[in-house]
Amino acid sequence: MKSAWEKRRRLGYMPIGYKLMLSYLVFIIILITVNGYVSHSMYDASMRKQTSDNIKNTLVQIRDNVAYKTDDMIRISSTLYEDDKFVESLKLIPEDSREKHLRHEQTLLPKLDSASKSIGMNLRMFIYFKNDTIDEVYNIYDQHDTQSNEKVINMLKHRRISNTPWYFLFPEEEYGVTMVWEQVEDDRLSNRISMIRRIVDLSIPTNVKEIGMMRFSVLIDELFESVYFRNLGDGAVLLVKDKTGEIIYASDEQLDEARASSGRAPITLASMAESHPPGEFLTLEEYMPLQEWTIVAYVPLTIIKQEAERVQTYILLICLLCFVLFTFTGIFMSRYFSKRITKFVSVLNAFREGDLHKRISYRGRDEFSQIATALNGMGEDVEALINKVYLTQLQKKEAELEMLQTQINPHFLYNTLSSINRLAKFGENEKLQKMVVQLAKFYRLTLNSGKTLIPVSSEVEQANAYLDIQKVKYGRRLEATFDVDVNVWQYETIKLILQPFVENVLKHAWSGDRIHIRIVAKLEGDDILYRVIDDGMGVRQERIAEIMSLSNDSETGFGIRNIHQRVQLQYGEQYGVSIFSRRGAGTSVDIRIPARKRKLFLEDDQASG
Structure with missing residues (x-):
């Protein structure tokens, strides 16, 4: 029976080395497989989303840039459209040549010239009027000129356009809204596009009467300057189409290709597609309702696919390499521990005490x-x-910190008494009285009947009393402001954690003949944050690290470390002092403690509950 039991025991026994190796291999296989699959899936989805978001943002920016220019033209045209004096001048039938001349020189041309100069583009302005008493104004220009910024203003008879298709198809007037963006007259030849709207007479509200047309013609390349396909990456197609689907603009290289493939016919999306090899594209659009234009972007997904395949291969190789490496590491470690486990047992038994x-x-x-x-x-x-x-x-540390906490700097007391003596000697009784009152107030708040925890208001008041004493000494050279959140009054704090930092500023931070100190106390989540900020000379980062080092036994920075240790001893290691500084810009000291209510406020909360 005994031998059989021993056999079963041996059959059920598995050395620790084998257990480690098997569990390790199973874990590694599952981990690498899942990690490889998830990494590839997440990367592919992230690449597509990031690419789509980036292109979408770029399209929105392009749309806004184009809209800014078109809105500027609409705004300037509206100044003429809504100008009663300008409209009346177009309707006016002068009685003599002098009145006709004044209308032309003092009203029409100045207003048109002002409107033309307000648009910062290569503009050709055309006014078509029905009033036969107005003389036409011609300006000769080169239809193919795309470089000159000279403004062109032409005033022409309405009959010149009355039989044109674009005027015949112009929509009915809706006051302040009706306008058309279209290539008319010589726009196609000059590679331009026009914004066209009526000039109407509203003297009879029930009868909106057309008295003329105005046309603002600008270079297409200048209007769509921001529509550049390389903003989306190589291989991308970026174009602008109108409501009929005809392409009115694309980047130069793509537009030339489309023109070559479509001949003299209008350039459409189909002709653009014929000029590029077929493939899978990511398509995004941005619509401009006022102009009825659509900015379209086609981004080839081959770039994303190539990158995804490259990353997939890279991830696969990394997974295989990790599996091989981890397997050999597991074998080595399992053998290492299995050989030494008995030695560990003997050492542990020897050191039971x-x-x-x-x-x-x-x-x-x-x-x-x-x-x-x-x-x-x-x-x-x-x-x-x-x-x-x-x-x-712990008790020893508390005793040491309590003793340090209750110490009052004799040097400060000596300097203050010296200042009092000097004020008394020179008969400055008002300053003398103020300094004595503040000194008494300072020590009353400092001693505080031996209590360690005091209201936040007392801590702030104690720092203020100290600064009031120093202001008597330094005068206008010292400026101090307090930024205290009233919500912190209901909480308690360790005493004497603000004044030492203020004193430290006055000892070491001067970089000239003046200094400003700002003291902040506010709630930040479930914590109270004190902040002492000065605009002094600043401290090097190496010096800050030396001051905050707990292994530093020197007297330099001893007070700062003392406060840091007191806070951590009272509240935990997640609280304490942090120092941020830059040479020549000043220093900011943060003291963070938990927001704990005083007993008075806790009793009030319980009573109200």
Whole structure:
């Protein structure tokens, strides 16, 4: 029976090295497989989304740039459209040549010239009037000129356009709204586009009467200057189409290709597509309702696919390399621990009376059962000793920090008394009285009946009393402001954590004959944040690290470290002092403590609850 039981025990026994190796391999295979799949999927989706978002943002910016120029033209045309004096001049039938001349020279031409100069583009302005008493004005220009910025103003008889198709198809008038963007007259030949709208007479509200037309013709390349396909990347297609689907603008290279493929016919989306090899594109559009234009972007997905395939190969190679590397590492580590586990057991048994205090719970038939027994035994023996030593050290630290906390700087007292003596000697009784009152107030708040925790208001008041004393000494050379959130009054704080930093500023931060100190106290989440800011000479980062180093035993920065340790001892290691500084710009000191209400406010909250 005994031998059979031993056989079953041996059959159920698996060395720790094998267990480690098998579990390690299973974990690594699952981890690498899942990580590779998820990484590839997330990267592919991220690439597509990021590309789409970037192109969308670029299109919005392009649309806004184009809209800015068109809106400027609409705004300038509206000044003429809504100008009653200009409209009346177009209707006026003069009685003599002098009145006709005055209308032409003092009203019509100045207004048109002012409107023309207000548009910062290569503009050709055409006014078509029905009043036969107005003389035509011609300006000769080169239809192919795309470089000159000279403004052209032509005033022409309405009959010149009355039989043209674009005028015949012009929509019915809706006051202030009706306008058309179209290539008319010589626009196609000059590579221009016109904004056209009526000039109407509203003297009879029930009868809107057309008295003329105005046309603002600008270079297409100048209007759509921001529509450039390389803003979206190589291989992208970027164009602007009108409501009929005809392309009115594309970047030069693409437009030339489309023209070559379509001959003299209007350039459409189909002709543009014929000039580029077929492929899968990411298509995005931005519509401009006022002009009835659509900015269209076609971005080839081959770039994204190539990048995704490259990353897929890279991830696969990394996964294979990691699997091989981790496998050999697992074999080495499992052998390493399995050979040494018995030595660990013997060492742990030999040091049962040592300083180890960890606890483990383990059930099994391998070497870890002995380790668990040894560690648990040592833990029971040393637990009381550790607690005793820890409490002793904690009480000692509290006593040291309490003593440091209640110390008052004798040098400050000496300097203040010297200042009082000097004021008394020179008979400056008002300043003398103020300094004595503030000194008494300062020490009353500092001592505070020996209490460690005081209201936030008392801490701020104590710092203010200190500054009032120093203002008597330094006069206008010292400026101080307080920025205190009233919501912090209901909380308590460790005393004497603001004044030492103010004193430190006055000792070390001067960079000239004046200095400004700003003291902030505010709620930030569940914490209270004190901040002492000066515009002094600043501190080097190496110096800050030296001051805040707990291993530094020098007197330099001792007060700062003392406050930092007091805060952490009272509230925990997540609180304390932080210093930020830049040479020549000043220093900012943050003291963060938890927001804990005073007993008075806690009782009020409980009563109201």
